[in-house]
Amino acid sequence: MPDPKIHIKDSPIPESPLQPVQYTGEHEIQFRCHKNIECFNACCKQIDLQLTPYDIVRLKNRLGMTSEEFLRQYTFPYEIDKDGVPGVKMKPVEGTSQCQFMTEEGCSVYEDRPASCRYYPAGLLSLRRQDESVDRQSYVVVQEDHCKGHFENKVQTIDQYREEQGLVEYDEHSRGWRQLILKKISSGPVLGKPTAESLQFLFMACYNHDKFREFVNSASFRKTFDLDEAVMTELRTDDVALMHFGIDLLKQVLFGEKTIPLREGAVKERIDERWEIVQQRNRLKEEIGRQQKDTYELDMESRQNDDISDDVAGHPNGERCSGND
Ligand code: SF4
Ligand code: SF4
Numbered sequence: 001m002p003d004p005k006i007h008i009k010d011s012p013i014p015e016s017p018l019q020p021v022q023y024t025g026e027h028e029i030q031f032r033c034h035k036n037i038e039c040f041n042a043c044c045k046q047i048d049l050q051l052t053p054y055d056i057v058r059l060k061n062r063l064g065m066t067s068e069e070f071l072r073q074y075t076f077p078y079e080i081d082k083d084g085v086p087g088v089k090m091k092p093v094e095g096t097s098q099c100q101f102m103t104e105e106g107c108s109v110y111e112d113r114p115a116s117c118r119y120y121p122a123g124l125l126s127l128r129r130q131d132e133s134v135d136r137q138s139y140v141v142v143q144e145d146h147c148k149g150h151f152e153n154k155v156q157t158i159d160q161y162r163e164e165q166g167l168v169e170y171d172e173h174s175r176g177w178r179q180l181i182l183k184k185i186s187s188g189p190v191l192g193k194p195t196a197e198s199l200q201f202l203f204m205a206c207y208n209h210d211k212f213r214e215f216v217n218s219a220s221f222r223k224t225f226d227l228d229e230a231v232m233t234e235l236r237t238d239d240v241a242l243m244h245f246g247i248d249l250l251k252q253v254l255f256g257e258k259t260i261p262l263r264e265g266a267v268k269e270r271i272d273e274r275w276e277i278v279q280q281r282n283r284l285k286e287e288i289g290r291q292q293k294d295t296y297e298l299d300m301e302s303r304q305n306d307d308i309s310d311d312v313a314g315h316p317n318g319e320r321c322s323g324n325d
Contacts, residue, residue: 022125022138025159029141031121032152035106042146043120044102049090051075053206053246054173055114056088057239062112066210074100077203081185083193086203090114115174118165121147122158126178173240176247177206184254194254201253205246209239212246226261 034040051059060070071088080087092098101109107117116123123140139158143150162168184194184202194202204212215221216235227235234241248259 020125020140022140023158024138025157025162027139027141027158028155029122029158029161030152030155031149031161032154033149034152037148037152039146039148041102041104041106043144044099044107044117046097046146047090047092047099048097049099049114049116051088051090051114051116051207052170052174053177053209053243054170054240056207057209057243058112059109059114060209061239062109067208068210071208080181083185084199085181085184085194086199086206087181088207115167115170118167118170119162121149122161124171126182173243176244180247180250180254187255198254202250205250209242209246213242216242216245224263226263 056067056070056075059074060067063070065073074091075088076091078087078089079085090099093100099107101107101113107113121142121144123142125138125140127136127138141158156164162171204215213236216232235245245260251257252259
């Protein structure tokens with residue numbers, strides 16, 4: 001049987017002396033979590049959970065909320081890297097580190113709990129070497145003092161555990177997003193620092209799906225991209241299809257991959273439109289400049305007139321005479 005440990009040099013934290021041990025799915029873990037365990041709920045009292053786009057779709061639909069409402073109430077944004085690539089984490093109960101979905105009986109959204117909760121005590125590591133175009137998937141296992149599940153008598157491989165926890169589906173739906181974020185982070189200075197607009201667009205397409213749907217339904221989007229009615233109907237009604245579409249669109253926008261067909265002539269039309277906008281702006285600037293010049297000249301003229309009348313009616317030092325003489 002092959003050694004399930006992965007010995008790769010390119011760790012996600014290469015400068016750290018503490019390298020996480022990375023495993024393949026064949027690695028066996030001894031672990032079981034259940035309602036009668038003495039540490040029940042301990043992990044949900046101290047959360048630090050990153051959410052994937054698919055986590056958000058599952059949770060907001062379970063709660064019957066729009067993505068915007070869900071993001072406001074249950075999450076906070078954070079920056080994944082120094083260029084500000086946006087991510088979203090679960091917001092704990094105010095003033096604590098406890099998950100808002102935790103109850104005495106356990107998780108109130110159990111069937112739709114996020115991927116990180118399903119993985120625990122394992123974690124997924126997606127790594128991409130600079131000389132490779134695809135990412136490698138491996139796993140880490142954490143053993144924290146508060147978690148007594150490691151002393152339970154159940155042994156299975158990480159792959160079996162993933163299957164048991166419904167993670168095959170979750171990983172499938174999150175792969176595109178993971179690859180996109182990884183590519184964005186690892187491309188570094190090659191792509192340059194993203195603009196504030198492109199980071200906002202990334203946030204909307206990845207996490208705020210209802211807002212993104214409005215964008216896809218807009219006239220300017222339809223004018224640019226060539227999508228048939230069947231695809232548009234799917235995007236209007238299916239959150240998961242919309243989520244995957246958003247990732248494909250980002251690959252096109254950020255990396256120039258040809259993922260979504262453009263309408264014939266759309267690029268030229270956009271360039272013409274932009275050119276017209278630039279021309280209008282320039283005309284506006286010129287007009288403002290002209291008006292400012294006119295105002296300045298009028299202002300100067302009136303100052304000169306004031307000076308003349310001051311000379312006539314006031315003291316030479318500029319003070320008006322308030323006396324009787
Ligand atoms: S979502 Fe559920 S399982 Fe995950 S931390 Fe919250 S209560 Fe615990
Ligand atoms: S601390 Fe570990 S064993 Fe205890 S409830 Fe959480 S995951 Fe289960």
